[in-house]
Amino acid sequence: MQGSSAQGFGIDIGGSGIKGAPVDLAGGALAAERHRIPTPQPSTPEAVAQTVREVVEHFGWSGPLGCTFPAVVTHGVTRTAANVDKRWVDADAGALLGEATGQDVLVVNDADAAGYAELRFGAAKDREGVVLVCTLGTGIGSALISDGRLVPNTELGHLELDGHDAETRASDAARERDDLSWEKWAKRLQRYFRHVEDLFWPDLIVVGGGVSKKAEKWLPLLDLRTEVVPAALRNEAGIIGAAVLAQERAAARG
CATH class of the missing domain: 3.30.420.40 (ATPase, nucleotide binding domain)
Structure with missing residues (x-):
């Protein structure tokens, strides 16, 4: 599935599950039923990155994508680790997930992604x-x-x-x-x-x-x-917000 101005892709990384789906960027809704894989235990950066790759490959997605994460995130680096392995502290999550998926990945705090979705569509x-x-x-x-x-x-x-x-x-x-x-x-x-x-x-x-x-x-x-x-937007807000933010960054970069 090729990314376009009409569709984006979002992944919501949580302590118990990693969920993703393509997103209708105009309507602010999932464009397909979300795919969920249990968060690996222990939830090390390497293990989570491979799970994210599986979610992306499930849809055959190619293009920018956004990932929420339960942490403070500055410039793609996860500074804290809530409900995930402590090895995520100061990890370059953007680079790690980008390498695992082969795509341009924006990593964003989970509450920020959900909040942005509520602003745009909720x-x-x-x-x-x-x-x-x-x-x-x-x-x-x-x-x-x-x-x-x-x-x-x-x-x-x-x-x-x-x-x-x-x-x-x-x-x-x-x-x-x-x-x-x-x-x-x-x-x-x-x-x-x-x-x-x-x-x-x-x-x-x-x-x-x-x-x-x-x-x-x-x-x-x-x-x-x-x-x-x-x-x-309930439980879909994180996926939607992450997809929109990733697409906006891609558009800004030209």
Whole structure:
């Protein structure tokens, strides 16, 4: 499958699975059913790179592609390693995955990719100003977008909140761990989002993660200055966002 201006390709690398699919860049949707392979254990750079190659070869893809990664990513280098082998710290992921696939690979933080997809095609489409996309799951992922431009690697789940790492108090995993009612969890979210409001003054907050499917249980309990809405693209956001960002970089390079 040859890449074109109409289609891109995205891969979402996670701690348990590596998923990929071609993407309709105009419509912001998967162009084929995604292909998933369990993340190899241990998830060393070499093992993950070969799995990414398998996903690409499954579709016979040729052209630029984007890969999400659960880490801070600067210029293709993974600076941290959340839920993957620690040998990814300071690895040149862009070069490694490019060599494995034989393609031009853009590596991007997973929350950034999902957030950018929500801006282009989801709950934040056509919204100007400062948009914050937060994913509530095992931790708190964040993507900060200002007038359509992504500010990468914000890592706002690690803001200090009452002496704690914020995600250890307000993530969905924290809700389950502490057996919190929706009301009690909403109080923690209120504290977290108010703190973020005071720092960034966003025009819109989009909340993703699995718990966004139950937004009616907790979202009305929040009392914030900012409009808060659930994410729209669910589990496909990372693949879509990575594909779009990779295609935009390729176009910029000419």
